[in-house]
Amino acid sequence: MGENEVDPALAELCREEHPRLVGLLALYVGSRPVAEDLAQETLIRLQLHWPRVQAMASPHSWLCGVGMNLARSWWRRRFAEQRANGRFSAGRATHVTTEPADVLAIRSAVATLPPRQRAALVLRYYGGLSVAETADHLGCATGTVKSLTHKAIAGLRTTLDIDVASRGDDPAALEAPRA
Amino acid sequence: MPDITDLLDRTTPRDLPGPDVGHIALRGRQRARRRQAARRAAPALVVLVVMAAAAAMTPWGDDGAVSTGDRDELPSPRLPSKTEIVVFVDHDLTQDRLDALAQALADDPRIATVDYVGAEQAMTEYRRVFAGNEAMLREAERNPDLVPPSFRVRMFQDRSDDVEDLMEQLALEPDVTRVTSAREP
Secondary structure, eight states: OOTTOOOHHHHHHHHHHHHHHHHHHHHHHSOHHHHHHHHHHHHHHHHHTHHHHHTSSOHHHHHHHHHHHHHHHHHHHHHHHHHHHHTTOOOOOOOOOOOOHHHHHHHHHHHTSOHHHHHHHIIIIISOOOHHHHHHHHTSOHHHHHHHHHHHHHHHHHHHTSOOBOGGGSTTGGGOOOO | OOBHHHHHHTTSOSSOOOOOHHHHHHHHHHHHHHHHHHHHHHHHHHHHHHHHHHHHTSOOSSTTOEEEEEGGGSSOOOOOOSEEEEEEEOTTOOHHHHHHHHHHHHHOTTEEEEEEEOHHHHHHHHHHHTTTOHHHHHHHHHOTTSSOOEEEEEESOOOHHHHHHHHHHHHTSTTEEEEEEEEOO
8 A cells, every 4th residue: 555545444433423423523522623623633643643543443442532532631721721711711612503492402502511420421322332431431430320321311412402212221221312 | 301421412513514624633643753853762861862961970980981181181160160061972982083073073162071981881871870760770781782882072161152062063063963961969
């Protein structure tokens, strides 16, 4: 393969994963433009580690983990920047979005969840990872993942004021959230 | 009643252009090259920096070291600076060229002392610095040319601008492979 050629399997995986990666990260960080940047960086990491990731049972799980790690770093940087900026100005950057209102409402509701609940929820119910994979990414026990997602769904119910059907109420059903 | 997965799925961006795979691959390759270069340079750089730091704290000019200049006889009351500049040269540099470089250093009015540390003495110093570090000692056995010979230079002035100027100038010398510096504590 030439210097400028891209492995077709890598290109295919990038195309396949990109929208869901942006969606997952947008839910976690609450901003689609930031999520798009983080998703691109995640795919660059994929290119760097492609021979190893290619051999993995679930490249999708690896991508979710890398994306979430980058998102956590972004949070840390953002808090540091906010602390520094807060000394001079209370102003906030804004951006115009054309996304539907229900999408913004859901994203906003997810953004109000505590960070670990939010991470568990998006990895498990949006990323479609198993309880074990989610526990692995969060560095906690599987029981903790179930508890976190249970609380997260309860929080969403309250914030969105809708009755969300939750397989999270049934710990056994949590094993397979996505077909 | 919406299912939580269906609810979250609604937020998947529908209007996203596909990722620019060519650009991603290019950025990945560029980063891989930079990492590779840094990995290759890292061990040598660590050795040279550690050696330079050790050299700054070592009184040179004993057995094995050829002192090419010592300006104690100069009328100036100025003392050599605490910063030592280490000028590394190739192992196979001929004696003539070594002498020429030593002379050029000794003739520079900014330089107070010049000591030459040959490869053998440099390796002795390396073993002393890394005593107890099996991996580093094995590396020395595997690669006898690990630590190149060098000139250890001290200036009269210790101002960082002067040191940097001299280092930049020395780095341009054709027989010099690398220039580094260390300051006495």
